Amino acid sequence: MSKKRHEHHEEHADESWLLPYSDLMTLLLALFIVLYAASAVNTSKLEEMSKAFKTAFNSGISIFEQGAITEDDQMRKRTDETDERKDDGNKNKSREALMQQEQQNLEQLQKELDKYIGKNGLSSQLDTQLNHSQLLITIRDNALFPSGSASIKPDSQKLAKAIAQMLQQYPGYEILITGHTDNQPIKTAEFPSNWELSSQRALNFMKILLENGKFDPKHFSSTAKGEYRPLQPNDTDAGRAVNRRVEVSILRNYIEPADANSNDRTLSAIANDNKQP
Structure with a gap:
């Protein structure tokens, strides 16, 4: 009996092949799932991933850190960018308001100067011009100095002080005083050339203006052009x-970006304006 049962057991079919077969089926199923997912890729997610890679490479952030950025982070970033645009807009509006106020100030100052010129019969000796960079006051030398001299006439000092009184109402502007001569040569112990004459005339006129104690001298400067800016x-x-x-330039604090890249103004630019009659 025992011998027969043993022989029957040996004849039973071997089912060990089922284990690798089931593993193979599982792998094939996984492969088909991956292929299906690749064919139905979400383009928006792909774009987000692409942007993440670009940001990581451009900013030096690792892809792992970038992957940690949440939607809240993106929302905060967009909010910050919006706030920055608003701040820039407010700054532009503020600058425009300041430019308008400055224009009004300089126009009012020009009116006061022109009124003084007309009232005192000085139209042949003084002139004003308002342009994109300055309010320019031009004073003929015979209204201020004796021929070949840099000493301001006693009666002309009243003119300089009157101009100073009008200027003091509008503080905070840079004031540039420039001396000019004709091309007639001069050679004296005091003035070896027209450079020295034009320089001393500008300096002496500036000193009269600064006798007004309401001015801050740091806003004043003088220069000479000699005979070279006729x-x-x-x-x-x-x-x-x-x-x-002698020219007195009240320089604008705010000018259009088209006129200058910044508020820095060079003397050469002002000189070009001064050349215009």
Whole structure:
């Protein structure tokens, strides 16, 4: 009996092949799932992943850190960018308001100067011009100095003080005083050339202005152009008389970006404005 049962057991079919077969089926199922997922990829998610890679490479953030950025982080970033745009807009509005106020101030100052010029019969000796960079006051030399001298006439000091009184109402502007001569050579112990004459004339006029204690001297400067910035040809007496002058420039604090990249203004730019009659 025992021998027969043993023989029957040996004839039973071997089912060990089922284990690797089931593993193979599982792998095939996983493969088909991956292939299906790849064919139905979410384009929006792919774009987000692409942006994440770009940001990581451009900003130096590792892809693992980038992956940790949440939707809340993105919302905060967009909010910050919106706030920055608002701040820039407010700054632009504020600058425009300041520019408008400055324009009004300089126009009012020009009116006061022109009124003083007309009231005192000085239209042939003084002139004002308002342009994109400055309010320019031009004073002929015969209104201030004796011929060949840098000493301001006693009666002309009243003119300088009157101009100072009007200027003091509008503080905070840079004031540049520039001396000019004609091309007639001068050579004295005091003035070896027209450079020294034009320089001393500008300096002396500035000193009269600064006698007004309400001015801050740090806003004032003087320079000389000699005979090299004429308004008229120097071949006539009338032309030479126009070229001998002192100019007072009240420089704008706010100018259009098209006129300058910043508020920095060079003397050469101001000189170009001064060349215009």
